[in-house]
Amino acid sequence: MAIKTLIGLEIHVELSTEKKMFCNCKNQYGADVNTLVCPVCLGLPGALPVIDKQAVEYALKAGLAFDCQIADTIRMDRKNYFYPDLTKGYQISQSDHPLCSGGYLEIEPEAGPKRITLDRIHIEEDTGKQLHTEDGTSLLDFNRSGVPLVEIVSNPDMNSAEEAKLFLEKLRNTLKYIGISDVRMEEGSLRCDININVVDEEKGVKTSVTEVKNLNSFRSAVKAIEYEEARHMKLLNEAEGNVKETRRWDEVAGETIIMRRKYTADDYRFANEADITPVPVDRNWIEEIRKSLPELPHAKKMRFMEEYSLSEYDAGVLTQSQELAHFFEETLEHVKDAKLLGNWMMGDVLRRLKDEDKDFEDMPISSGDLGELINLVKEEKINNNTGKKVLREMFETGKAPGDIVKEKGLIQISDEGELEKIVMETLNKNPQSIEDFKNGKDRAIGFLVGQIMKATKGKANPQLVNKLLTERIKER
Amino acid sequence: MDITSLKGWEMKERLLKKEISSTEILNAHLDVIDKMEKDLNAFITLDRDGAREAAKRVDEKLQRGESLGALAGLPVGLKDNILTKDLRTTCGSRMLENFNPPYDATVVKKIREADGVILGKTNMDEFAMGGSTETSYYGNTRNPKDLSRVPGGSSGGSAAAVAGHEAPLALGSDTGGSVRQPASFCGIVGMKPTYGIVSRYGVVPMSNSLDQIGVFGRDVKDAHMMLTSVSGYDPLDATSSKKADRDISIEGVDSLKGLRVALPEQYRNLRITGDEKIQERFRETVKVFEDAGAIIDYVSLPSLEYSLETYYIIMSSEVSTNLSRFDGIRFGYRTENYETLDELYTNSRTEAFGEETKRRIMLGTYSLSAGYQTENYKKALRVRTLIKQDYENAFRDHDVILSLTAPMLPFEIDSMINSPVDMYKADLYTVPVNLAGLCAISVPMGDVDGLPVGLQITGPRFGDSTILKAGLGYERVVR
Numbered sequence: 001m002a003i004k005t006l007i008g009l010e011i012h013v014e015l016s017t018e019k020k021m022f023c024n025c026k027n028q029y030g031a032d033v034n035t036l037v038c039p040v041c042l043g044l045p046g047a048l049p050v051i052d053k054q055a056v057e058y059a060l061k062a063g064l065a066f067d068c069q070i071a072d073t074i075r076m077d078r079k080n081y082f083y084p085d086l087t088k089g090y091q092i093s094q095s096d097h098p099l100c101s102g103g104y105l106e107i108e109p110e111a112g113p114k115r116i117t118l119d120r121i122h123i124e125e126d127t128g129k130q131l132h133t134e135d136g137t138s139l140l141d142f143n144r145s146g147v148p149l150v151e152i153v154s155n156p157d158m159n160s161a162e163e164a165k166l167f168l169e170k171l172r173n174t175l176k177y178i179g180i181s182d183v184r185m186e187e188g189s190l191r192c193d194i195n196i197n198v199v200d201e202e203k204g205v206k207t208s209v210t211e212v213k214n215l216n217s218f219r220s221a222v223k224a225i226e227y228e229e230a231r232h233m234k235l236l237n238e239a240e241g242n243v244k245e246t247r248r249w250d251e252v253a254g255e256t257i258i259m260r261r262k263y264t265a266d267d268y269r270f271a272n273e274a275d276i277t278p279v280p281v282d283r284n285w286i287e288e289i290r291k292s293l294p295e296l297p298h299a300k301k302m303r304f305m306e307e308y309s310l311s312e313y314d315a316g317v318l319t320q321s322q323e324l325a326h327f328f329e330e331t332l333e334h335v336k337d338a339k340l341l342g343n344w345m346m347g348d349v350l351r352r353l354k355d356e357d358k359d360f361e362d363m364p365i366s367s368g369d370l371g372e373l374i375n376l377v378k379e380e381k382i383n384n385n386t387g388k389k390v391l392r393e394m395f396e397t398g399k400a401p402g403d404i405v406k407e408k409g410l411i412q413i414s415d416e417g418e419l420e421k422i423v424m425e426t427l428n429k430n431p432q433s434i435e436d437f438k439n440g441k442d443r444a445i446g447f448l449v450g451q452i453m454k455a456t457k458g459k460a461n462p463q464l465v466n467k468l469l470t471e472r473i474k475e476r
Numbered sequence: 477m478d479i480t481s482l483k484g485w486e487m488k489e490r491l492l493k494k495e496i497s498s499t500e501i502l503n504a505h506l507d508v509i510d511k512m513e514k515d516l517n518a519f520i521t522l523d524r525d526g527a528r529e530a531a532k533r534v535d536e537k538l539q540r541g542e543s544l545g546a547l548a549g550l551p552v553g554l555k556d557n558i559l560t561k562d563l564r565t566t567c568g569s570r571m572l573e574n575f576n577p578p579y580d581a582t583v584v585k586k587i588r589e590a591d592g593v594i595l596g597k598t599n600m601d602e603f604a605m606g607g608s609t610e611t612s613y614y615g616n617t618r619n620p621k622d623l624s625r626v627p628g629g630s631s632g633g634s635a636a637a638v639a640g641h642e643a644p645l646a647l648g649s650d651t652g653g654s655v656r657q658p659a660s661f662c663g664i665v666g667m668k669p670t671y672g673i674v675s676r677y678g679v680v681p682m683s684n685s686l687d688q689i690g691v692f693g694r695d696v697k698d699a700h701m702m703l704t705s706v707s708g709y710d711p712l713d714a715t716s717s718k719k720a721d722r723d724i725s726i727e728g729v730d731s732l733k734g735l736r737v738a739l740p741e742q743y744r745n746l747r748i749t750g751d752e753k754i755q756e757r758f759r760e761t762v763k764v765f766e767d768a769g770a771i772i773d774y775v776s777l778p779s780l781e782y783s784l785e786t787y788y789i790i791m792s793s794e795v796s797t798n799l800s801r802f803d804g805i806r807f808g809y810r811t812e813n814y815e816t817l818d819e820l821y822t823n824s825r826t827e828a829f830g831e832e833t834k835r836r837i838m839l840g841t842y843s844l845s846a847g848y849q850t851e852n853y854k855k856a857l858r859v860r861t862l863i864k865q866d867y868e869n870a871f872r873d874h875d876v877i878l879s880l881t882a883p884m885l886p887f888e889i890d891s892m893i894n895s896p897v898d899m900y901k902a903d904l905y906t907v908p909v910n911l912a913g914l915c916a917i918s919v920p921m922g923d924v925d926g927l928p929v930g931l932q933i934t935g936p937r938f939g940d941s942t943i944l945k946a947g948l949g950y951e952r953v954v955r
Contacts, residue, residue, distance in 0.1 A: 039579050043801045045572070046559045046581060046678040050714045078797050080844070082821055089800020140806075269844035271797050271853065274685035276714050 002202035003236070005229050007164050007194060008119075008156035011171060012149050013181045014126060014189040015058040021125045021148035022049030022092065029187050033131075033141040041146035043087025048275050051076070055148035056099070057289060058180040059123045060281075062150055063100030064290050065178050066118055071099050073280050074123075076273035084138065085128040087145055093124035095270040099281075105154075105174070106298060107166040116167050119153040144188075150180075156195065161225040168192065168218050173297055177322045185217055192221055198232040207232045207242075212256055214248045224249040227256055300325055308338035317346050324360045327367055334371025337378065344374055348391055356395075365394050373401035381405070382412050383462055414461040416468070419452075422460070423468045426451045427476065434476055445469060479504035484550050484644035484698040491538070491549045498534035498549030502527055502593055505551050509595075509642050515623055518637040520556045520614045521564050522596035527551065530593040537591070546705045547592030553637040553646035556597035557604055558689070559678040560584050567680050568600040568612035568630075571802050571809045571828040581678025582713070583647060583689055583706040590705040595643050599633030602830045603799065604649055604682040606630050607657055607902050610893050611832040618889070621663055621928055625886040628658030631690070635662040638692045645702045646692040651683050652787055653882070653906025655690030656918035660881035660930025663920045665699045665947065666692050668906075670937050671913035672717035673724075674703075675710030683794040684715075686787075686910040696919060696947040700726050703940070719938050729945040732953060733769030737762075738874035742780040743905070751883045753924045758880050761921045761931050761950075765878065768953045773874065777866040780908055782859050787907040788900060789843050789856035796840030799833070835896065864912045871936035876946050879905045881918040881930035905932055915940045919947045921954075 020027050023040035039047035056074060063070055075097040078090040100121035107114055126149050128142040152171065158164045172183045172190060183190040192215050199206040210228055215221045228247075243263065247256040295303070297319055304315035304325070319325045328345060335341045349370070353360060373394065377387040382405055393404050405411060413419055426448055427434060436444040445466075452465050479487060479501055490496045506524065513519060534549040554560065557567045559577040561584075566572045580588070587594060601611040609617040609632025617632045619625040620640035627636040631648025635658035638646050648655040650668035659666025667690055674689040681687055691702035704724055710716045739762065766772050804810035804824030811823035829837070843852035870877060884902055892899050909916040914937055918930035931950070935943035 042806065044578070044807065045565075045567075045575075045680040045801065046557075046577070046676075047579075048677050048713050048715075050712060080797050080800060082800065082803060084805050084817065087801065087806065089803060090797050265846065267846040269797070269841065269846070269849070271793055271844050272685070272857070274715070274794065275681075 002200055003233070004199045004201060005159050005196065005232070006156040006199060007158040007160075007196050007225060009154045009158070009164060009167065010193040010195065011152045011154075011168075012191040013062075013152065013175060013183065015055055015148040015150060016179075016181050016189070017052060017054040017058060017148055019052050019054070020146040021052050021055045021123075022146055025146065027147050028143075029182070029189070031143055033139075034143065036143040037145070041087065042142055043089075043145075049092060049273075051276055051279070052148065055123060058148070059099050059121065059150045060286060060289050061178045061180050061293060062152070062175065063103065063121050064286070064293060065174050065296055066100075066103035066105060066121070066152075068100035068103030068118065068121055070281060070286055071097055071101070073097070073278045074099060075278045076276045078271045078273050079124075080269040080271070083127070084140060085130050085145070087128065087142065091124060091127065092273050092276075093151075094122035098122035105167060105170050107163060107170055109160075109163055109166055114157075114163065116157045116163070117155045119155050121150050121152050124149050124151060161222045161229070164194070164225055165218055165222050168221060170297070173321065177294055177296055179294075191215075194221060194225060194228070196225060196228045196232065198229065198236050200236055205236065207235045208244045210244070210256075211246045212249055213246065213259070216251065220249055220251055223254065224256055227254070231256070294322065308332070308342075310338060310342055314342050314346065317350075318342060321360050323363070327360070327363065330367035331371045331374075334368060335374050335378070337374075340378065341374060344370070348388055352391070352395055364398055369394060369400050376401060376405060380412055380414060380461055380463075382410055383458070383460075386410050386412070386458055410459060412461045413456055413459050414464055416464065419460060419464055419468055422452055422455055423465065423472055426455065427469075427472060434473055437473055480508050480641040480644075482644070483695050484693060485701055487550060487644060488548050488701075492544070494538065498531040498538070498593060499528070501549055502531040502551055502595075505595065505642055505644075508640070512620070512640050512642060515618055516620060516636050516640050516642070517615050517617050518598055518627075518633045518640060518642055519553070519596045520566055520568065520599050520612075520633070523560075523563055523594060524596075526563065527593050527595050530588075534591050534593065545590035545592070546701060547587060547590040547645070550592055550645055551595045551643045552587055552592045552702075553595050553598045553634050553643040554584065554587075555600050555604075555631050555634050555646070555648045557600060557649055557680040557682075558584060558597075558647060559680070560594065560597065563594075563597065565597060565680070566614065567604070568602045568614060569828065569830070569833070570613045573613070573809065575808055577678075579678060582675035582710045584678065586706045586708070592645075592705065595637075598631070598637055598646060598648075600648075601630035601632070601654075602833050603680070603795075604630040604651055604654055604687075605795070605832050605836055607653070607899050608887070608889075608892065609633060609636075609658075610889065611830050613830060616889060619662060619886050622886065622926075624888055625927070626661065626889055628661030628882070628886060630654040630658075631666075631692070632658045632661075634692050635659055635664060635666065638662070638694060639664045644694065645698060647702070647706065648690045648692060649679060649682070650688055650690040650906075650910065651686045652791060652903045652910050655692065656906050656916060656930065656932060657882045657902065659692060659918040660920075660932075661886035661928065663923075663928030663930075664692055664694050665696055665917065665919050666690060666930075667699050667703060667917040667944070668909060668915060669703055669707065669940050670717075670915040671910075672715055673707045673720035673938070673940065675706075675708070675713045675716050677710055677712040681794075681798045683791040684798060685794060686791060688910070696917070696944060696951055697726070699917065699947075700724070700944050703944075717938075722938070724940050724944065726941065726944045726948055729949055731768060732765055732946065732949040735765070735770040735876065735946055735949070736874045737765055737770045737772050738775040738870050738877045739772065740780060740870075740877060740879065741774050741776045742778070743879055744774065754880060754883065754885065754929055757921060757924050757929050758931070762878060764953060765950070768949070775870045775874065775877075777863075777870055777908075779859060779862040779866045783863055783908040783911060784900065784904060786856045786859045786863065787903065787911055788839070789852050790860060790911070792836045792840035793843045793853050793856075794840065795836045796838075796844060799829075799837055802828070804828075832896070860911050863908055867908075867912045867914060867936070871939070875935070875939075875942055877934040879932045879934065881905060881932040885924060885927045885929070909934055913937055915943055917943045917947050919950060921950075
């Protein structure tokens with residue numbers, strides 16, 4: 001296709017460090033307004049920033065996870081602009097010398113794997129927050145002022161909303177894996193801006209890049225991209241898309257709204273942040289951090305396929321989050337059957353969580369209990385259906401499966417003598433079904449099994465019931 | 477006996493011998509203040525009550541036989557850009573007319589811990605921008621040596637207070653000569669230590685890569701005492717150096733013999749109108765060093781030629797960003813005349829900043845703007861590196877560099893205020909020291925036409941001890 005959509009993303013990620021980036025205030029979401037502040041993060045005259053090592057470490061983890069080049073020296077700059085939530089009239093950020101540059105993420109759209117390259121990852125401080133009241137006054141909360149951020153800037157390598165979504169998911173997943181952020185869009189710990197335009201490669205024309213802000217979820221990012229894609233296609237035809245714009249996504253209206261046209265580039269008058277002398281990045285430290293990184297999603301998926309003979313799809317689902325993958329491996333120690341466990345987890349467990357709108361972190365069942373349950377089924381102590389019922393009970397009450405089975409007397413009847421009695425009784429009561437069966441109606445067997453299950457409250461070993469039924473019917 | 481005519485260290489000796497009390501020392505200075513302050517206007521804010529309490533505490537400690545800190549009972553004046561908890565800190569600006577800081581600067585904490593008695597906040601050019609203390613919103617300070625003349629600046633209030641015997645010791649800040657030049661103008665000792673050995677935490681920045689707290693005393697020993705009381709590594713200041721904790725000693729020196737002195741060739745043929753007599757004084761002083769056994773040598777520092785331009789670009793660029801936080805939103809002056817946010821910013825800053833401050837903010841904003849940044853700011857940063865290298869080369873074979881502190885005598889009040897460029901030129905000898913992060917001390921070298929002239933002794937980074945010893949040696953020779 002000659003017309004191409006080009007999408008680049010700029011993602012701000014708040015790092016979940018103990019302290020703010022340049023002072024000793026606690027880095028915490030949701031505290032009472034202006035309770036986590038000091039002269040430094042309030043930008044009082046004379047206060048000086050001292051860079052927090054943990055913030056740098058976290059940013060380096062991101063850089064290493066995405067295979068970036070790491071700078072030799074940490075250099076901070078001042079980005080100058082006036083805004084009420086910005087305490088000093090400048091933001092301490094990085095301009096010419098980002099901490100990490102290059103790097104990539106691999107996504108897997110339908111068409112096959114694709115690398116989305118990164119331009120850079122730099123570190124900077126967050127601003128405060130403006131709270132607008134009904135009477136039109138603005139109040140300022142500086143709890144967030146000075147919280148460490150990384151800004152991850154991708155190259156415009158994505159060509160569809162689907163790719164952008166996969167990129168965001170992969171990015172969030174990886175950041176969560178390496179444990180440097182809560183990555184909660186609704187709390188603002190992950191924020192995303194979109195840069196988008198379209199190019200007609202045949203005619204050699206393109207629209208000017210639009211920056212879209214105010215995206216509150218991945219879903220709105222997808223919708224905004226689709227909206228802009230269509231809008232740019234039109235602009236391309238009308239040949240008037242020549243002005244750069246910043247637009248805002250309006251969730252309710254389902255459209256982007258122009259904020260400002262950019263006839264000139266923003267001038268932030270970058271200057272060195274001379275309050276922070278350049279700090280060399282110790283190569284040994286980088287190696288330590290590299291070693292401390294957990295197994296990343298892609299590597300884990302490959303290992304699951306290899307080690308547990310899982311399909312790519314199954315391995316992908318089970319490594320979606322670190323918690324899920326960890327839980328899987330922990331449970332596997334009890335169950336020793338990856339395929340069976342995988343089916344249980346991807347089926348009933350995940351469905352149940354999804355129905356209750358919970359993340360895997362909220363999983364109420366321990367790996368030991370789930371393992372025990374699956375083993376009860378595997379050893380035919382309870383049958384499969386009973387197992388599902390017990391699982392539901394476990395979700396609701398948190399009780400151990402053994403206890404539930406005992407309390408409710410759910411142990412499967414596998415005693416041939418006992419079952420034989422019930423089978424004979426059932427056959428005696430249902431001569432018509434025997435007749436039907438002999439006349440070739442296979443369904444009759446199903447009815448009889450149902451009757452037996454009813455009589456045993458579902459506890460009969462289904463295989464055994466089947467075997468006995470077939471044998472005894474033939475005898476009649 | 478007039479207590480205020482003693483040097484600070486002499487007062488301390490007598491105090492420790494219990495010949496005089498801290499309260500007596502304080503009262504003697506307050507008497508001078510009562511007499512002189514209407515003429516000098518060295519202080520913006522006096523803290524008589526706070527000072528009395530501090531002096532009383534020192535006296536009580538002494539009574540109880542407790543040991544006292546290095547500044548035992550000595551009154552200290554603080555330039556008004558050094559934050560003092562709950563004591564108004566104005567930076568000489570209308571912008572901070574009612575600003576009561578919620579915290580003490582690290583140097584203030586150190587002075588309190590060293591049993592110093594904080595007298596008050598001294599006058600200064602607005603946000604330390606100026607060389608005459610005439611840009612202060614709180615009126616100009618006069619030179620105690622000649623009341624018709626300026627005391628220099630920007631730390632003119634601190635220099636005048638010490639020269640006028642209103643305080644034995646004071647702190648200033650020196651970004652391009654703001655301690656050394658007023659010391660020269662007022663005939664006292666003023667030192668800008670190596671960048672990084674005195675914490676800047678709680679000092680309102682003007683140009684943060686150049687600013688350094690400096691000290692005033694009436695002799696080198698006092699300056700040394702003041703310096704060692706406030707120097708030291710501070711974890712709250714990322715530009716503070718661990719080397720700051722090294723001992724800055726002046727022990728074991730009594731001559732200039734063998735001192736390897738360098739004279740920059742770039743200054744040799746320098747002529748600034750009307751300075752012939754000052755140059756002559758300087759040549760005589762070099763002779764004094766030579767006669768006392770110092771080895772005099774000329775060195776070339778080619779990049780010095782560009783130091784003024786480099787300084788004014790870097791300084792104004794940093795000023796423009798450092799002063800951005802004064803926006804009328806969270807503290808300081810806020811205009812009543814606004815409807816929009818832009819008007820709030822613009823009118824607050826227009827109404828509360830003075831002319832010189834605005835001039836430098838504009839210069840700096842220009843230098844940092846896209847399209848001009850590369851040829852201005854970034855080029856200046858590169859020249860700065862060259863200046864540093866020139867000095868490093870010079871100090872490889874020399875202990876100190878001698879020069880004038882200022883190329884001019886203290887001038888008449890109001891005579892220069894409309895010639896900013898001439899005023900900028902007066903920083904010729906002092907600014908390269910800040911650009912290179914070095915240390916330098918100005919010591920009086922007699923009079924010209926009855927007005928004081930200062931000798932600047934410059935040392936390498938962390939050569940603070942060396943220049944103090946050289947200054948002390950010179951003092952002894954000429955005494």
